[in-house]
Amino acid sequence: MTMFKNGGGRSAIVWCIFVLPLPAFLILAYFLPMMGILSWSFTDPVPGLQNYARIAEDQTIHLLFWRTLRICLTTAVISVLVAYLLAYHWILGPPARQRLIEMAILIPFWISVLVRAFGWLILLRPKGLINENLIALGIITEPLAMVRNEIGVVIGMVHFMVPMAVFPIAAVMRQIDPRVIQAARGLGAGSVRRFIEVFLPLSMPGVIGALFIVAVFSLGFFITPAILGGGRVVMVAENIFVRMLQTANWGLGSALAAVLLVLVVGLIWILSRIVRLDRLL
Amino acid sequence: MHNDQPGRISTAFVYVAILFLASPLLAVIPISFTSKRFLSMPDGDWSLRHYQELLSNQQWHDGILTSVTIAALAAILATVFATLFCIGIWYVKSRFTHAFVGIVLAPLAVPPIISALALYFFVTRTNTFDTLLGVVISHAVMSVPYAVVTLLVTLSQVDRRIELAARNLGASVWQTTFWVVLPNIRFGVLTAAFLSFVMSWEEIAVTLFVTSVKIVTLPRMIWAGLRDNVDPVIAAISVALILLTVLGMVLKLIAELRAGPRTQG
Numbered sequence: 001m002t003m004f005k006n007g008g009g010r011s012a013i014v015w016c017i018f019v020l021p022l023p024a025f026l027i028l029a030y031f032l033p034m035m036g037i038l039s040w041s042f043t044d045p046v047p048g049l050q051n052y053a054r055i056a057e058d059q060t061i062h063l064l065f066w067r068t069l070r071i072c073l074t075t076a077v078i079s080v081l082v083a084y085l086l087a088y089h090w091i092l093g094p095p096a097r098q099r100l101i102e103m104a105i106l107i108p109f110w111i112s113v114l115v116r117a118f119g120w121l122i123l124l125r126p127k128g129l130i131n132e133n134l135i136a137l138g139i140i141t142e143p144l145a146m147v148r149n150e151i152g153v154v155i156g157m158v159h160f161m162v163p164m165a166v167f168p169i170a171a172v173m174r175q176i177d178p179r180v181i182q183a184a185r186g187l188g189a190g191s192v193r194r195f196i197e198v199f200l201p202l203s204m205p206g207v208i209g210a211l212f213i214v215a216v217f218s219l220g221f222f223i224t225p226a227i228l229g230g231g232r233v234v235m236v237a238e239n240i241f242v243r244m245l246q247t248a249n250w251g252l253g254s255a256l257a258a259v260l261l262v263l264v265v266g267l268i269w270i271l272s273r274i275v276r277l278d279r280l281l
Numbered sequence: 282m283h284n285d286q287p288g289r290i291s292t293a294f295v296y297v298a299i300l301f302l303a304s305p306l307l308a309v310i311p312i313s314f315t316s317k318r319f320l321s322m323p324d325g326d327w328s329l330r331h332y333q334e335l336l337s338n339q340q341w342h343d344g345i346l347t348s349v350t351i352a353a354l355a356a357i358l359a360t361v362f363a364t365l366f367c368i369g370i371w372y373v374k375s376r377f378t379h380a381f382v383g384i385v386l387a388p389l390a391v392p393p394i395i396s397a398l399a400l401y402f403f404v405t406r407t408n409t410f411d412t413l414l415g416v417v418i419s420h421a422v423m424s425v426p427y428a429v430v431t432l433l434v435t436l437s438q439v440d441r442r443i444e445l446a447a448r449n450l451g452a453s454v455w456q457t458t459f460w461v462v463l464p465n466i467r468f469g470v471l472t473a474a475f476l477s478f479v480m481s482w483e484e485i486a487v488t489l490f491v492t493s494v495k496i497v498t499l500p501r502m503i504w505a506g507l508r509d510n511v512d513p514v515i516a517a518i519s520v521a522l523i524l525l526t527v528l529g530m531v532l533k534l535i536a537e538l539r540a541g542p543r544t545q546g
Contacts, residue, residue, distance in 0.1 A: 022425065033403040088287060122312055222394055237392060
């Protein structure tokens, strides 16, 4: 009983009044209800595994998952490339540029996802700023289709994810010992070689962490896809949203949620095997 | 120089990346000044009618008031829970600590759609669907992990010996907490409360599931506006929210400069 080793009264107060209320609150308001929702996948409309059987067989659901994975993977790769560039300059650039990058990351980070998706809608729609200007300049005659398709969804999601990907990459880059780079220089490595053979491998834990973080977040995301996809680029999360709130197909919706949860938990488990999670903070 | 400076080509690309991050925020500014009833560029015909609409329309006032009320209550709830929890595990140091922290941080990694479903289940079972209480509890659940992370980081920088010293001088748990620990982490507590407030103020995914017609938050109004025929008043409210954020950043910068290096973390 290590829980109560140092004196009865004090420990009891600390446990009952300090430590336990929050986990208890979350179990009651969050974890038990989550079990409740997931149990619907086995009971609605009739008890059994028919919802999972349908997920295993239905071609449109397979397409839905493939589309989701394709969009999440594309988003993750592009976001991490952009974030790496930003993090590199944030850590190593001149002070003025460091402050500019900090602002460019933090201001979008604090602004509502709705406002950001709306901004992209204004830029990308057929009568939007980009198309109107390109037509006015005579570069194109017909507006480019950039919303209500995967391009718009990926652009909006990358914009949402880049700030989140910068933080873990920058955290790892900060921990790289500058003397290692200096040593490489002393041994005659040129700047390209110093980057590719020394800096890049040392920053890889951040890159891998950021890839997984972006993938996990984008898997369950439905606000940006709903606004920029316009109902045509439906991903798993938005599909669950529609099934639950509009068509009241509770059983299948919660079975899809269960599959999504398993995917996310699996990704986090794989990540925890590859890198130490506390290095990313 | 102790380290490699970024090259010119990558510098050019980084400015493209900065432009990419800024462009959707800049794009809403001209649209908000259009004189027309639909999304369009002002084309020389600048107008403040959508800002007037924002200031005069009772619905927007109600939405803002609802959001502020919910965010304040959710922030208080989340901060109290998170502060007690973090101070508690800082006191006890048990082998269960990791498991408890894991449970408390789990909502961070769970997809928002699944959190939304869980909270929908909770509010329907407790008869708090579409009520202030239901939204406050739901938002507190979503923001509490952020408050916990903030406070754990703050507490990790506090010297543990102050608790031992207080205890040796005969202070009770309460005296230690209120007179010794809390004063040392007050910036962390304020940051946690602020973070929780912002999380709730912006929350939309869960709100869509736990409210219907009675509780209409500002994000819910924006969401509805974006789904139907988009009204330029959405651009005006977006500009207001962006200005608020920039103002907050500037104030934070000023506060940091004035406080000096003493209050890091």
